[in-house]
Every structure is written in C-alpha cells, then in structure tokens.
Amino acid sequence: MDKFYNRQAELNALQAVSSNLTETKGQLSVMVGRRRVGKTRLLNEAFQRGKTPFLYLFISRKSEASLVAEFAEIIKSELGAKFFQPQSLRDIIDYLLDYTKSAPLTVVIDEFQDIELVNASLFSDIQNLWDSNKRSAMIHLVCCGSLYSMMTKIFKGKDEPLFNRDDRFFKIQPLQPSYLAEVMQDHQQFSAENMLRWWCLSGGIPKYLEWLTRFSAQSEDLFEAVISEFSPLIKEGTHRLVEDFGSEHRVYFDILGAISKGHTSRAKIENFLNMSVGVHLEKLDDVFDVITKKRPISSKENSRDIRYAISDPFLNFWFRFIHANKSAVEMENYDYIRRYISRDFDVYSGLELENLFTAILVESKQFGKIGGFWDAKGHNEIDIVAVNDLDKKVLIAEVKRQQKRYSEAKLIEKAHQLLQKMNLRGYQIEYRGFSLDNLVAVMEEYRTPAK
Structure with missing residues (x-):
C-alpha cells in the first residue's frame, strides 16, 4: 500500500x-x-x-x-x-x-x-x-x-x-470508510462483505490496511492468512498495549476481553471478572483512549446509564478471537482459531456493522449528533439515531446483516419512547433499514456532504 x-x-x-x-x-x-x-x-x-x-x-x-x-x-x-x-x-x-x-x-x-x-x-x-x-x-x-x-x-x-x-x-484519526473503500478498490478487493471484514480487521488504521492488502494478494481466504504463524496481527494487541499499560496490563487485558465478549456495563464486567474495575475503566477511557463510553442519545452527559465499547475495531476483533484463544496461540493451533472465527464471525460482525454505518454517517458531516438508544431497562434498543438540528431532520436506523430481517413497523414501535424523550416535534423523521445488502448504496448516498 x-x-x-x-x-x-x-x-x-x-x-x-x-x-x-x-x-x-x-x-x-x-x-x-x-x-x-x-x-x-x-x-x-x-x-x-x-x-x-x-x-x-x-x-x-x-x-x-x-x-x-x-x-x-x-x-x-x-x-x-x-x-x-x-x-x-x-x-x-x-x-x-x-x-x-x-x-x-x-x-x-x-x-x-x-x-x-x-x-x-x-x-x-x-x-x-x-x-x-x-x-x-x-x-x-x-x-x-x-x-x-x-x-x-x-x-x-x-x-x-x-x-x-x-x-x-x-x-490524526483512522481513515474514514470512503478511504478504506478506495484502498480496497485499488487492490480489486471491494465488495460489501469484504468491506465489513476489512473494517473489523483494520478499523481504517493504515498499517493494518497495508497488512490486509498483502494478505489478500497471498490467499483467497483472508482468515487463512490473518490467522497464521507468519501473521503480525497475532501479537499486535500485545505489542500495542503492554508497554502503555505497564505492570497492570493483565487486568486491563481481562477487562478488554470481557467488553469484546459483550459485557459492556460496569456491573456486567465486574460480575464476569469477579472484581472491581471502576478505576481501570476510567483509565482505559481517559488515559489510554482505548475504550469509549456510550449513553442513550436522549440522556444527559452525567447519566450513569453507560455502556463501554473498545474504540478500535481491530482491537475489539483481537480481544474477541485471538486473546480469547491465547492457549491455542501458544500451541500454534491456528486451525482451531480459524474454526472459532468461522463459527462466531457472522454474529460478531453484525454488531460491528453498526459501527461501520455510524462511521459512514459521521463522515458525511450531515448530522450534529449520532448515537444509539435503549430504555432504562436496556430494552427498546435502536442501533442508530442521527440528528440534524439545523434542518430539523432525524434518521432512525436499524442495522441487520440481511435486509429481509428489517421491519419498519417494529422500528417505528420501538422509537415511540425515544421520540417522547427527545422532544422532536416538528422534525422530519426518516426510518431506515441498513444492511450488507445496501451498504454500497448507503455509502454512495452519504458520500457527498450536504450543502
């Protein structure tokens, strides 16, 4: 590259x-x-x-x-x-x-x-x-x-x-989705499915894209090359973080591993690890810039309804599939890890697809505020809510791997509580289903920032 x-x-x-x-x-x-x-x-x-x-x-x-x-x-x-x-x-x-x-x-x-x-x-x-x-x-x-x-x-x-x-x-931020697509097109690798894979494995970080372009030239099966004894990605999470985390790196790695498995609230992380993690979560966010706090878009800045997410898609993948199988890595049993990815990647990448669509909307510069929504019980979850207060427009979107699984009626029903909380009277509301089936079209639609 x-x-x-x-x-x-x-x-x-x-x-x-x-x-x-x-x-x-x-x-x-x-x-x-x-x-x-x-x-x-x-x-x-x-x-x-x-x-x-x-x-x-x-x-x-x-x-x-x-x-x-x-x-x-x-x-x-x-x-x-x-x-x-x-x-x-x-x-x-x-x-x-x-x-x-x-x-x-x-x-x-x-x-x-x-x-x-x-x-x-x-x-x-x-x-x-x-x-x-x-x-x-x-x-x-x-x-x-x-x-x-x-x-x-x-x-x-x-x-x-x-x-x-x-x-x-x-x-300096990672490359936005349009540049990731450009890299892939330049190497004849661009498709919706591939775009999602490359997003999960790179998050738009140039060094990882460089590795992916090399891997894709070597093998038709990307994971065959990514998960192998010759792949720099295997040890990359360790190389990137151990020095910064210092003597407490094992605790930080355990917390990031828990988040990557879907334990995203402080209570769930503490329950999973059977230890207190408040101080470590603050440092991962404020000092190391490795995780982000997510609140419902309707909540106030001091709301305690917080979910944690690993900021970098690559690190999220690394903790979920490579660090989680460190015994297999030690034994160089890469076939086992590839089978593990093969079993879980569809479900995992479906969640990461939300982040990819969010990044596409952020790059479009058409919205002043973008987030998700869930109610006090953690129900009525909405994947993406994007608000443009200048033009009084709101985009409410559900993200699925397949478009046929999207139901606009269900989304409208779920959004009822959100609309009450956010006081969006007079706003034009658009309901959308985003999926791998329309990923390329949505990228094209939001490519040009609105004037």
Whole structure:
C-alpha cells in the first residue's frame, strides 16, 4: 500500500509551516494519534521532500544517557556537527535552537509524552529554552505522541510548563470508510462483505490496511492468512498495549476481553471478572483512549446509564478471537482459531456493522449528533439515531446483516419512547433499514456532504 491516502489538509498545513520559517521563526506543532494510525508516514510525506531539512528523534524508553548518545550521532551525521558533545537532552534542544538561528530546520520528537519516563524535568527545560529562543530560531518543532490524554495534559494542562506553547494541534484519526473503500478498490478487493471484514480487521488504521492488502494478494481466504504463524496481527494487541499499560496490563487485558465478549456495563464486567474495575475503566477511557463510553442519545452527559465499547475495531476483533484463544496461540493451533472465527464471525460482525454505518454517517458531516438508544431497562434498543438540528431532520436506523430481517413497523414501535424523550416535534423523521445488502448504496448516498 505505497499510495498515500487522505491526510491532505494536515499535509498542507505542516508543509506550509516548515516552508515559511524564515518569516515566522519558531513554530510548535503537536500531533497525536493512536499507534499505527500513520503519524510517522504523514510526517515523512510532509517533510522528506521539502526544501527545509528534517530531523527525526524518537524517545524510546531507555536511559537519558543512551538517548543523548543516539541523538548526538544523528545530529553529527545530518547537520555536520562534528565536535558536538552533549551531556543531556537539554543540551540537544539548546543546540538545535541555536543552530536554527542561522538555518531553518524541522525537528520531529516522536513519542514525546515518554520524556516523562526518561527525565520529567526536561519539560520545564524545553519551556525555558523555547520561550527564550523561539523569536530568533527558524525551527518547526513537531511534538508527536500516541497517548492522547498525556499529550493533551502536557500542552493544555494549566499547571504544566508547556501549557499553550503549541501553535497548532493535530489529532490524526483512522481513515474514514470512503478511504478504506478506495484502498480496497485499488487492490480489486471491494465488495460489501469484504468491506465489513476489512473494517473489523483494520478499523481504517493504515498499517493494518497495508497488512490486509498483502494478505489478500497471498490467499483467497483472508482468515487463512490473518490467522497464521507468519501473521503480525497475532501479537499486535500485545505489542500495542503492554508497554502503555505497564505492570497492570493483565487486568486491563481481562477487562478488554470481557467488553469484546459483550459485557459492556460496569456491573456486567465486574460480575464476569469477579472484581472491581471502576478505576481501570476510567483509565482505559481517559488515559489510554482505548475504550469509549456510550449513553442513550436522549440522556444527559452525567447519566450513569453507560455502556463501554473498545474504540478500535481491530482491537475489539483481537480481544474477541485471538486473546480469547491465547492457549491455542501458544500451541500454534491456528486451525482451531480459524474454526472459532468461522463459527462466531457472522454474529460478531453484525454488531460491528453498526459501527461501520455510524462511521459512514459521521463522515458525511450531515448530522450534529449520532448515537444509539435503549430504555432504562436496556430494552427498546435502536442501533442508530442521527440528528440534524439545523434542518430539523432525524434518521432512525436499524442495522441487520440481511435486509429481509428489517421491519419498519417494529422500528417505528420501538422509537415511540425515544421520540417522547427527545422532544422532536416538528422534525422530519426518516426510518431506515441498513444492511450488507445496501451498504454500497448507503455509502454512495452519504458520500457527498450536504450543502
């Protein structure tokens, strides 16, 4: 998947900053996005071929002395600083700010939030150096990180040294459904059934799409290639999360495993695991950005009627089918896991189909609010409610794998309580059945944002 999809607005903004440093002087951009979402690729695309030189520094979790030695070598090699002998990361930042007083430079510091683990006082050092030098240094400093809450706290927390020092803040999201479809069309893989499979296995994350394009070229049966000893997806959940979760990773994995199996309320998770999980759920949501809270669309922000969902479709799949069978993974019994998927995937992907249709509606930019509905007893569930208050329109949709299983009469009956709660008098209400049978048509219908 060498073609670069989407990201044009971010690309243009980043390139514009770096090409104008002689005029603007010091500029600080912050970029956040979950691991594998394509931040490094975007930065390479933006800066590799530009006129302004580009330096990439990665904060790996090792000692400060090791990082200083590594960065000094990069600086000597890239900037020709033969006699540069830094003693600390502060010296590295100081040198780069001084260097850029005579030559423009783009500097990317990746996994910036991990400075906290290497030397937390460096944030104050960077603030002092930045405030003293940014008006004379021709530097575009890009601080990039994968933990959204930590990066937000570093730059938006009132008591933090770097509070409001950023000039722009990019949140890089997975590719939306139309770009996922474009990737699939470019590789002759597009169909409604395949679209759902690729959504479940990638959630629009570019790295996973890259793997899927490779797998689909190797084998007609996608799961034959995905679930095998040579597949990077088998260990991917562990690689992505263990480092962030640290010593408590087993508890977090158990909670995510429970959610992936359909235990979506706190009470059900605690009952399933026989332990208290309140603090861990808050951290999974606020700190790690791995789960989202869902409330009925009619409820208030402080409502306690909460269901939890794993934000990333790939991680949801990984916990449901791979982590749940870790004994089979240990024994390399991949045939067993494929049979397990074959048995349960239709039911599982039917639930994920709701998320795919929701993502299609979000991408259309036609609605101000999108969610689901269920009553106080958890009954009268409605899959998708999308509200456009400007044009006074509401879309109420039921999602099924097959269109023949949709009943408009039943949906209207279920929606009665919702309409009472939401006070939608005067709104035009549209009832729809979404399914694999009309997925392609619905994508086409919502492709062009309403004017």
